[in-house]
Amino acid sequence: MKLLYLVIFATLLSCNSNGKSRLDSRKEHEVTSMSMEIFDSLDSLQNVFSNQNIKFEAIDIDILKSEWHLVLMDSIENAILFAQDTDSLFKIINADQFEYLQFKKDSLAKRIVSDSKSLLNNFIYEKDDFQEVAFFYHKRWGKRWPRRKTITATAIDNGQYLLASNYFNEDWLFHTSVSMIIGDEKYNSPIVPRYHKDNRTEVVSGGVWEVVVYRNDQFLKKIAESQNEEIKLRFNGDQYYSDQNLNKGDLNALKDVYSLILLLKENKNLVDSLVSK
Incomplete structure (x- = not known):
């Protein structure tokens, strides 16, 4: 699936709907690299939500991916800004998720110890x-x-x-x-x-x-x-x-x-x- 994304990105980078000239190789490499990072982040978010059965109603991963396609077609500058914003969003959510999972882990550990003590009594x-x-x-x-x-x-x-x-x-x-x-x-x-x-x-x-x-x-x-x-x-x-x-x-x-x-x-x-x- 990631390979398909990169093929699409390469095509989009070569020209836009107004027939603008091809981006220079440096920017093309930059957006391709960022494309991999952003989709890794979005896919990771999906896995976290799915595995933990947690819903963040303000975030729709599929919509974020669609928006990425649209912004990428508009301009490389906007694409980079969008990627940076989404990456920041991912880091914030990931930190919150880690804190939540750590809380669950600590609570479970305390409950196991408490239940074990009651059983051993x-x-x-x-x-x-x-x-x-x-x-x-x-x-x-x-x-x-x-x-x-x-x-x-x-x-x-x-x-x-x-x-x-x-x-x-x-x-x-x-x-x-x-x-x-x-x-x-x-x-x-x-x-x-x-x-x-x-x-x-x-x-x-x-x-x-x-x-x-x-x-x-x-x-x-x-x-x-x-x-x-x-x-x-x-x-x-x-x-x-x-x-x-x-x-x-x-x-x-x-x-x-x-x-x-x-x-x-x-x-x-x-x-x-x-x-x-």
Whole structure:
């Protein structure tokens, strides 16, 4: 497109409607060079407006380009003045735009820090210096397993997580997997056999615990992206199963864990700076 502009300019420079003599080579070079600059400026303005979805009603880029053609046909002197005026206009607008974008950037950065602090306030942070890894335990469950049938998750500072089906009851089920229904969609976790290190059991006063850990299963993403659908859980045992709806508190906690995982993947340095304070 720029090449087409230059061809047009060269033609216009050779003669005008009154048959005036060709401009000398110095002025021709001057206006050709300025033509490139002015259209670079106008095209840049268009991109800025388009990319940022900002409208300056007092400025119409297409009209400016049309006016440039008309002024160029009139005289080289007027063309140079027009180019200088438009270049000044571009510099003013570009400075304002830069200031506006910088303001948006600073505001967004402050909001990200504020939101990150609020999110991290929901977690217990614990670093294992021997394993060089840190865990984020949601305060909804703490560091212990809850005394109910539910799903829990623990975030790891490397952006991974541990999802667990937590079964607490008076008698054993010996479950090895969990199924989930969200709306009309059904999902099945991997099967973790009994006596595997990720299938844990414990007898306590008042009942028994069964906790099966699934490493980075897609369940958490599905849960976090759910809207207002009811989430049904089925704990699958050796011979029997047990059903339970996921309660709202646990659902919100799982969504917090997923949000933290995304934050750790996108901006771990920010998280490290906040937890170190």
